[in-house]
Amino acid sequence: MELVAFLETLWLARIPILKGIGVTVSISLLAILVGTVLGIGVGLALTYGKGPVRWLVRGYTDFIRGTPVLVLVLASYYVLGTVGIDLGPFQAGVLALAVFCSSHVGEIVRGALQSIPKGQTEAAKAIGLTFPQTFAYVLGPQALRQVLPAWVNTAAEMVKASTLLSIIGVAELLLRTQELISRTFMSLEFYLFAGFLYFVINYGIERFGKYVERKTSIPS
């Protein structure tokens, strides 16, 4: 019975698979977290930055967004070492994904902020709010709601992009799966299983996003 054989093998390999999931989730979480924090800064600079600051950040986002993630991952691991920044594969990989994530989040944040009508800022000014207050209570909360669906999308992209770190030897879920396959030759079963696990992670992210969207929706 092939299914029984697969399940037996799966059971024996449960530890490496769980470790792989753990690494994939860690990479994704870190990249999304750091990328989001950086990305908000990028978005603010793109929206409110003056002259040189904005051009610099514009250049950064355009360059990063125009580069394949795999190239970023390889560059981060192999090139940074040559200029004296020695990162392990995990660190280098997370850095590459975080940078990639930041450029996308930056564009999303910029788009959301710019879509808020000018009248909102004017009304806030008219009651005497300073700009930081206007941002904190008027613009930010509205932008957040707009950002959410696109942000969830980006987060799911990051989980998928984390597989690229297998190339530089990070033992995440895909690399663990490939190691298993090379020992057991059950390629179809284990690739399907890995695919299923990625689906579960991303489905979780999507449900979470939907939940937050529902919680923050504005009655109308």
Added chain:
Amino acid sequence: MTGNLLEIRDLHKRYGDVEVLKGVDCTMAQGDVISIIGSSGSGKTTMLRCINMLEEFQGGSIRIDGEDIGYETVGGTRRRKKEKEIARQRAMTGMAFQQFNLFPHMSAAENVMLGLVKVKKMNRDEARGVAEKWLDRVGLAERRDRFPGQLSGGQQQRVAIARAIAMNPKLMLFDEVTSALDPELVNEVLQVIKDLARDGMSMLLVTHEMRFAYEVSSRVIFMNQGRIGEEGNPREMFLKPQTERLAEFLKTSTFN
């Protein structure tokens, strides 16, 4: 001390090469209700927006209660005041906009409370009390927990007026507040403004409602191509216009 609430002297405003205000002078005493009329592009809205620094201006001065708004002259050079200072000065006036500009993610009460809590530093309970009082005054006490998207245009505009007036401004600015409303909703908003006028609120209104300007104003200003074309009490202005331009303008506007 002249005792004037508002003093505008030789106000100049340019957008690039286009001069939209070419030297406007205007004074207003406590309790005055002044309507500004004129065709579009005459500079009436721009003038109003200069008073709370939503527009920068390049020449002249605006004083409220003797305080220079927006700019100061230090050692012979004119410079913009600090943002914090401008924010404080903006709170001296209240403004209602053509498009209401309510904050869509806050209930009616929260819209009114935001400035009270963040600018006036009231605690939330106190602010809620003030908000409810003013929402009641504009006839929306029972709608206080509704969000802007759940209110009609007229109701939204009344919340917006409550939001401005709750800040206890020295002067209220109304920028074509009924222009975006369906005709049947105009009156509920005008009624609110009339009530405020009766209570002695100082107000400056840019409006296209000639009948309303006639009834509510103590003085009317007719703006024409960036200057004050004519001003006076509403009876004289509407019934015996002195200038060709005003007569022309009144002919093309509806007085109903």
